[in-house]
Structures are given as C-alpha cells and as structure tokens.
Amino acid sequence: MVPPPVLPPPKNGYADAFWCTYLVSVAAASVAEVVTYPLDLTKTRLQIQGERAALVAAGPAGEASKGAYRGMLRTAAGIAREEGPLCLWRGVTPAIYRHVVYSGIRIVTYEQLRDGVFKREPGGAFPVWKSAISGVTSGALAQFVASPTDLVKVHVQMEGRRRLLGQPPRVRGAWHAFRKIVAEGGVRGLWKGSIPNVQRAALVNLGDLTTYDSAKRFILTHTALPDSHLTHMLSSACAGLVAATMGTPADVVKTRIMNQPTDASGRGLLYKSSLDCLTKTVELEGLMALYKGFLPVWIRMAPWSLTFWLTFEQIRRTIGSSAF
Secondary structure: OOOOOOOOOOOOOOOOOHHHHHHHHHHHHHHHHHHHHHHHHHHHHHHHHOHHHHHHHHOHHHHHOOOOOOOHHHHHHHHHHHHOHHHHHOOHHHHHHHHHHHHHHHHHHHHHHHHHHOOOOHHHOOOHHHHHHHHHHHHHHHHHHHHHHHHHHHHHHOHHHHHHOOOOOOOOOHHHHHHHHHHHHOHHHHHOOHHHHHHHHHHHHHHHHHHHHHHHHHHHHHOOOOOOHHHHHHHHHHHHHHHHHHHHHHHHHHHHHHHOOEOOOOOEOOOOOHHHHHHHHHHHHOHHHHHOOHHHHHHHHHHHHHHHHHHHHHHHHHHOOOOO
C-alpha cells in the first residue's frame, strides 16, 4: 500500500480561511456553470415535456401543451434554431446567483464537518459513512438556503418554450420572476418545491462530494498517482456519474413541482406534493420517466464536476491552500 502524500502547509495564512474557501468555491462553480449551462437548459426542457401527460389527465384545459417529445440533441438544436443560439444560456444569471450561495455553503460546510466535527484519521483517511453524512448534510443545507434562486432559474428557463407554444410570457427576467413569485405566493413562495429540491441536493452531494473525496483518497492511497490533474479528473468522473444516477429522479420531481401552474393561493394545480408528483409521474409515464433527461444530466454533471474540481483544486494550489 502506497502511503498518502504528506501535504505541505499553506503558504499564505488566509488560504485555508473560511471566507477564502467560500470565494474559491463560488469562482470554480461559476466557471463550471457557464461552460455546461446549455446542457442544464436542455435537461430542464426534457423533464417538463412529460407534464403534457399530467395536463391531459387533468382535463381539456391541459390540451394546450403540445410540445413534441425530442431527444437531447434535437432539443438543444431546436432551442438554438427556434429561439437563437444565445438562448441556450437563458437563465444563466440566476444560475450563477444560485452558486454564489449554494456552492459556497456546500463546500465550506463539508470541510467543516470533515475536518472539525468528524476529524479525519491520521494520514488523511476519512470513512465513507462519515463522508456520506457530511455530503448529505452540506448539500441539504446549501440547497435550502439557495432554493429561491433555483426557482427563479427554472421560471426563466421555461419562458422560451412558453412563447413558442403561443402562451403569454410569465416573466421578463430574473428580477421580474423573483418579484412575481413573491407577489403571488409571498416570501414562502420562494421556497416552492424546496422539499424535492433539498432531497435532490442531498442525493447529488452524497454522490458528488462523498464520491470525489473518497475516490481521490482511494487513488492517492492505492496507486502511485500523485495529487495531480489526472487524479482530479478520475475522481470527478466517478463523482459525476454517481451524482447523476442518484439525483435524476429527485431532479425530475423538483423541476415539475417548481414549474407547475398555481392557483391564487399559491397551491400547485398539477401536484399536491413531491410524493404526489412522484406517484403521478410513474403512473402516467412509467418508472423510467424518473430518469427523463438522465443523459443530459450525466453529460452535464461529468464536465461540470470535472471543470469545477479542476478549477477549485488549481485555484487552491495557486494561492497556497491545502488540497481538498
């Protein structure tokens, strides 16, 4: 067994500070979000298409949704052709706002739990069960705080499709979406869909943070590879696949809950709860509908995870911080 490398102490006193880790996380997440955002938009459009079945089941009023079912590539090409290439980045601004909150909180919370609460074992080992608890906790907390920004992002993303279907626009931008949500549902309306959102984030971070940390430690301990870009790439590839597999069903439910129309009191017209959405989706579309959009989720999470972790680790190394 190859012993884990002895990491040098930070070159700068601020490098491992709470605020510095937070800023580095936000910067890395922003880069990853811009690079992979068209896949997120495509994934959201694919997941929403299935609402046609729920609308038809709800009655004649639902017949208005006539969007054609298309695969990932045809959906992306259709958006670029029908709405314009730049519309593949529709909603990227609130997506970045989300990561200002979400990514910063999830990384610093995970590190605080790993290094301050559970304490890594001598040599840097960290049991998988402790890593899993840390990943779930940090993901759930971060997503609960950032849930309003995710809701705004989903509303903005769906505007192009509504206009193509001849439906009146609901929002004109991120700020208008924010004000409209508050006007219709109050401050609590900003957390519409937060339960499936938090569930998804807990599962995704269990897959992402836990897998990346565990895979990286395994590679450093059981191979001769150093803490290098190759190690980061292999670890992030594992993290992206596991995160997509665990998070897609909750992501489908979250997206549909957030996008459904509401009555005057802010209650959903299609689904009463995340469990109701889950049940109706399976009943009307089959079990595999929970993995609708899995391919773009995975294809997005893989480069997103790769871009994020490479950027995150490189910035930390540049400023003299200890490795993740």
